[in-house]
Amino acid sequence: MPIPNSSQETDQEIILHLRQNGIDRRRSEDALFNRYAYFVREGMTKHSISEDDAFNAYSDSVLAAIDRIISGTFQGRSSLKTYLYQIFHNKCVDLLRKKATNKHSVYRTESISNMLLHITDNARSVVQKLVDQADWRQLRERLNQLNDDCRKMLLLWADNYSDKEIAGVLEYKTADVVKTSRLRCLEKLKRLYKN
Amino acid sequence: MDSLGYIDNYFKGEFPPEEARQFEKRIQEDAAFAEEVAFYLSAIMAGKEQLEEERKLQFRELYQHNSQTGSNLTVVKRPLVRRMVTRLSAAAMVAAFVFGLFVVFTASSPQQLADRYIKEKLETLPVNMSPMDSIQNGSRLYNEGKFGEALQEFAEIIKANPADYTAIKHAGIASLRLQDYDRALDYFRKLESFSTLHANPAVFYQALTLMKRNQAGDAEKAKQLLHRVEDKDLDRKQDAQDLLKKM
Numbered sequence: 155m156p157i158p159n160s161s162q163e164t165d166q167e168i169i170l171h172l173r174q175n176g177i178d179r180r181r182s183e184d185a186l187f188n189r190y191a192y193f194v195r196e197g198m199t200k201h202s203i204s205e206d207d208a209f210n211a212y213s214d215s216v217l218a219a220i221d222r223i224i225s226g227t228f229q230g231r232s233s234l235k236t237y238l239y240q241i242f243h244n245k246c247v248d249l250l251r252k253k254a255t256n257k258h259s260v261y262r263t264e265s266i267s268n269m270l271l272h273i274t275d276n277a278r279s280v281v282q283k284l285v286d287q288a289d290w291r292q293l294r295e296r297l298n299q300l301n302d303d304c305r306k307m308l309l310l311w312a313d314n315y316s317d318k319e320i321a322g323v324l325e326y327k328t329a330d331v332v333k334t335s336r337l338r339c340l341e342k343l344k345r346l347y348k349n
Numbered sequence: 350m351d352s353l354g355y356i357d358n359y360f361k362g363e364f365p366p367e368e369a370r371q372f373e374k375r376i377q378e379d380a381a382f383a384e385e386v387a388f389y390l391s392a393i394m395a396g397k398e399q400l401e402e403e404r405k406l407q408f409r410e411l412y413q414h415n416s417q418t419g420s421n422l423t424v425v426k427r428p429l430v431r432r433m434v435t436r437l438s439a440a441a442m443v444a445a446f447v448f449g450l451f452v453v454f455t456a457s458s459p460q461q462l463a464d465r466y467i468k469e470k471l472e473t474l475p476v477n478m479s480p481m482d483s484i485q486n487g488s489r490l491y492n493e494g495k496f497g498e499a500l501q502e503f504a505e506i507i508k509a510n511p512a513d514y515t516a517i518k519h520a521g522i523a524s525l526r527l528q529d530y531d532r533a534l535d536y537f538r539k540l541e542s543f544s545t546l547h548a549n550p551a552v553f554y555q556a557l558t559l560m561k562r563n564q565a566g567d568a569e570k571a572k573q574l575l576h577r578v579e580d581k582d583l584d585r586k587q588d589a590q591d592l593l594k595k596m
Contacts, residue, residue: 200512213404214405217404276377277374280377281383281386285387290398309399312399340389341353
């Protein structure tokens with residue numbers, strides 16, 4: 155596997171590429187991961203945790219940092235190194251305090267709250283309650299049972315790609331064609347999930 | 350598919366305000382429609398979780414590959430030209446700073462130099478906004494001038510986790526401020542044993558402690574340690590060079 159040359163990219167270049175969908179973003183994700191991978195060793199030494207735990211904390215930190223860079227929550231007031239280290243340190247401390255047991259449900263609640271930000275409180279609480287009741291394991295299983303095209307399309311959609319960007323990646327003629335296909339795939343997923 | 354298309358249009362912000370209000374009203378009044386909206390959002394979240402898991406697997410492969418080449422253990426350095434520019438700029442700033450100090454101060458004793466360094470660089474320890482962290486509590490006590498209480502807090506952390514090098518470093522600094530030089534040296538020697546840290550100021554702090562203690566032979570030992578920081582390009586190299594020029 156080729157190692158992305160992270161030393162060539164400045165913080166600004168990494169941030170710029172992360173905010174663009176496509177191959178540059180993927181390269182910059184790997185570059186960011188590689189650049190501070192030595193945090194894993196530091197985490198093991200400083201917090202006396204296993205390499206596996208330190209690796210998980212580090213990769214979760216990189217994914218959280220990428221998410222915040224893309225969403226604009228990271229405003230560049232500190233260097234990427236400082237920002238990432240702070241997230242990593244907190245994750246290691248959480249790990250030691252055994253507070254990270256229900257990570258996914260917290261992440262889901264936060265993300266869905268962001269998506270429902272503009273909805274009135276009453277409607278939001280109805281939807282939030284129903285989302286919390288979803289069978290996540292089964293939904294992901296059904297997603298992986300879809301044909302390859304559908305699966306790829308829905309994953310790109312979940313990754314905030316626009317229909318136009320999906321058309322570029324999956325070589326569809328227009329964004330409208332993607333939208334029609336995407337909704338068909340979503341309908342298939344619903345049928346699989348409900349049955 | 351019609352209702353999923355309708356929901357999709359809403360979340361893509363394609364509705365005028367009145368239609369958006371109707372959409373939200375329908376969520377509250379039509380249970381089947383609310384289920385449909387919840388499914389739409391759950392599908393996005395399931396996709397995000399799937400992506401996250403796949404990315405973590407790719408990171409693991411990358412990490413394992415790099416472990417074989419040893420590149421996970423080292424700090425990635427920037428290109429030579431950039432490093433040279435940064436170092437030259439830093440050197441120019443340090444030269445200007447040293448010249449300024451030279452003009453202001455005449456030659457000082459090692460103890461005076463150490464006092465000045467402590468006043469400039471070790472007056473406070475960094476703190477952030479995490480109130481539950483014991484390191485932060487200790488640092489706050491230190492910054493309030495409660496060096497004894499801060500040392501106690503750091504010692505407790507070290508007792509619970511002897512590998513916490515930040516606590517060891519801060520315990521050494523607090524001991525130095527309490528003028529308990531032997532204890533400070535013990536902490537800084539312990540800190541020096543953490544050879545995997547990419548920035549470890551242990552040798553420089555040992556020199557500083559000896560300068561401050563100023564017993565017979567301490568100044569000479571401090572000089573040797575500062576030369577070691579300079580020769581081996583250790584953490585606080587610029588500070589070490591600065592002090593050496595004045596000793």
